[in-house]
Amino acid sequence: MSKVFGDVRHVLSANQFSKEWLERTLFVDAHLMRHYLENRPKKLLELVENKRLRFLFYEPSERTLDSFISAADLLGMKSVWLGDPSCSSSQAKGESFEDMIRIVNQYQYDAIILRSKSLGEAALAAKVSGIPIINAGDGAGEHPTQALLDVFTIHNSFGTLDGLTIGLVGDLKYSRTIHSLIRLLARWNLKKIYLISPPVLKLGETEKEILKFQQIEVEETTSLSAVASELDVVYLTRLQVERMPSSFVIEPKDLDVKLTRSILDNMKEASKVLHPLPRNNIMSELPEELTNDPKVIIFDQARNGLFVRMALLHQVLRS
Numbered sequence: 001m002s003k004v005f006g007d008v009r010h011v012l013s014a015n016q017f018s019k020e021w022l023e024r025t026l027f028v029d030a031h032l033m034r035h036y037l038e039n040r041p042k043k044l045l046e047l048v049e050n051k052r053l054r055f056l057f058y059e060p061s062e063r064t065l066d067s068f069i070s071a072a073d074l075l076g077m078k079s080v081w082l083g084d085p086s087c088s089s090s091q092a093k094g095e096s097f098e099d100m101i102r103i104v105n106q107y108q109y110d111a112i113i114l115r116s117k118s119l120g121e122a123a124l125a126a127k128v129s130g131i132p133i134i135n136a137g138d139g140a141g142e143h144p145t146q147a148l149l150d151v152f153t154i155h156n157s158f159g160t161l162d163g164l165t166i167g168l169v170g171d172l173k174y175s176r177t178i179h180s181l182i183r184l185l186a187r188w189n190l191k192k193i194y195l196i197s198p199p200v201l202k203l204g205e206t207e208k209e210i211l212k213f214q215q216i217e218v219e220e221t222t223s224l225s226a227v228a229s230e231l232d233v234v235y236l237t238r239l240q241v242e243r244m245p246s247s248f249v250i251e252p253k254d255l256d257v258k259l260t261r262s263i264l265d266n267m268k269e270a271s272k273v274l275h276p277l278p279r280n281n282i283m284s285e286l287p288e289e290l291t292n293d294p295k296v297i298i299f300d301q302a303r304n305g306l307f308v309r310m311a312l313l314h315q316v317l318r319s
Ligand code: NCD
Pocket: 063, 064, 137, 143, 146, 176, 177, 238, 276, 277, 278
């Protein structure tokens, strides 16, 4: 089995990836994948053809599941998804998570793509798995493959991330996409990061320490409208209501964390708006009527997930 990132076989955290590896290997490979798909060859890459992927998704997913399955399919791999394991597997009879992973290891799979409900479960799976674990989101922990496609999308728009001012907006406390994105953004020499959230949804100390360690200028604010004209990239998130305690309340005055027509018009001509999706109407952070604005590139971003996940599967599984 190939060891992809130094000694690391599993994809657990965005911490694993260096700027050099991203720019020289993953992004190049992702562009190659796009090129391959545009030319519609019968077979993409013999190295990974017929590899078998097992999907274990304990939480709902649209983009991550579909783009991983499509990526695998377009690379000639086989995907097995047997429904939500919390009801369809023997975990419903009390089997431990570790035993479940050990069992999946017996059936000739080449990797497990895991979306779990709790922070740290991908790392727990990796401890008992002989085949690579790819973390497709672990509770309020991380979502490294989403962050890979996010930085790929920003890199495509600006040619680099060096010198950019980026606004991370909304639920910075519970959004795992934010937690992984910060780890990757810290690889570049950004001009500044604005952390724009209601006070009760501020970014945790671990991620703030990462930015501090990299000496990136950071400013926390509750108001997107106040700083929008400075931003090259606005990265919106939805409220992760499923992770919040039931007593959770956000004051109406703290809801200046959503995009409006006037905020969008006030942003620089070349600026871009990203969102990992899904967006929803709890806060309407990205209203439907702004969808087709040229600054809003959420569907390019989602499509890039296919190329980036093809490239990642290729890097993890070629042997
Ligand atoms: C995100 C996730 O699952 O963390 N969705 C995704 O994978 N694109 C974001 C979210 O659910 O808010």
